[in-house]
Amino acid sequence: MWKWGCRMFVRLRSCGLTTRTIAGTTPVPLEDLPDSSLIIDRRRAEFTDPDCEARFIAHTLPERNGQLKISLLCAAVFYVVFGATDIATLGPTATAFALVALRVLVALVALGGIYAIRRRPDSIALSNSASSALLVVALAVFMVVCWYQPETLPWNVMSQALILMAVYVNFPNRIHYTVAIGAGSSAVFGAMLAFQGNLRADDLLTLVLLLILANTLGYIAARRFHLGLREQFCSAILLQQMADRDPLTGCHNRRILQKGLLDAELARTRRYGTGLSVILCDIDHFKRINDTHGHAAGDRVLADFAGLLRAMTRETVDRVVRYGGEEFLVVLPQTELAGALALAERIRAAFAASATRIGDGVTASATASFGIACVPAQHPHLPASAEALVGAADAQLYAVKHNGRNGVRGIVLSGVPELVRVAT
DSSP states (O other), X not given: OHHHHHHHHHHHHHSTXXXXXXXXXXXXXXXXXXXGGGOXXXXXXXXXXXXXXXXXXXXXXXXXXXXXXXXXXXXXXXXXXTHHHHHHHHOSOHHHHHHHXXXXXXXXXXXXXXXXXXXXXXXXXXXXXXXXXXXXXXXXXXXXXXXXXXXXXXXXXXXXXXXXXXXXXXXXXXXXXXXXXXXXXXXXXXXXXXXXXXXXXXXXXXXXXXHHHHHHHHHHHHHHHHHHHHHHHHHHHHHHHHHHBOTTTOSBOTHHHHXXXXXXXXXXXHHHOOOEEEEEEXXXXXXXXXXXXXXXXXXXXXXXXXXXXXXXXXXXXOEEXXXXXXXXXXXXXXXXXXXXXXXXXXXXXXXXXXOEEEETTEEEOOOEEXXXXXXXXXXXXXXXXXXXXXXXXXXXXXXXXXXXXXXXXXXXXXXXXXXXXXXX
């Protein structure tokens, strides 16, 4: 199981922490999850945010299922092999063969779980169900075996301890399912031995305390492992955020474009027929701000403008990228030109009306220009590349700059470069 954890962590670090796309939606990439989603419930050893927990499990599911299939296969083999002990203890009797048949049933449940996981490798619920079903059936059969073989009590106690170890360590599952199965089987096992009356009171007390100890240690080990995996997951996400974020503005840097953000959005637009708009915005006369008030003041203006962009866009859908020094690119999935123009105009007006405090009683004001390019919904001819889409927005931005700045201008990429709106 430790190897599983190590492989999972390596995969997190190497694959860019991407996630599958649900049809027609743009889910938040794992590296964009807010810090509030990464809080871990230490008692349950799960993320407090159900969506974050589900996506963590989905992300680690291939390694988890690989470990589970190995455990299921081992359970199938050894449960059947140990049927020889039933025949050796009871002789070739009907009871012995019935116990062997029950062991074969456990093997069939295990093999059925392996088959189901191979058929549905992306199902988290199925993975948990396969693990839980095998453990419940195996422990129930084990209780029947122990009932008919009271004379092998020492071996049964040792077997129960080994099974508990497997429950907590070898079978990936939600920790509260694991605790319920482990503690429940221990209670049934202790009650069965007490009912059989083969133990003195002091021996029975010792057995109960040992079962409690085994479950406690098992819970501690399982909890520690679950927490470790999630803490590694959080660390990997935070490292990815540091690599993909501009430290001054908190926006994405151009690395996210190099990783194929726009190419992925264009592919999604092609597949689902949704609209896509990009806004290229630039702070007007930014060098004048640096020359007049200093670079520290310029940094504050940049940070305020970026904060305005992030506040006025959809947190879980849109992307704000620091494209250059004072240039920002806003990617708007599922957005037509009219919506992009309206958003850019609101941002333009809000920024023009605001002022950045750069000292005691000193403020700096600025304006910004916006160029927009849009691929409309159900468009049969998409841009040849992401660079062509950004290039069209850059041409519109240049036109705004040429006409006096502090304006918005957009274009629909439909083969006929029709100017839709100019705002100043």
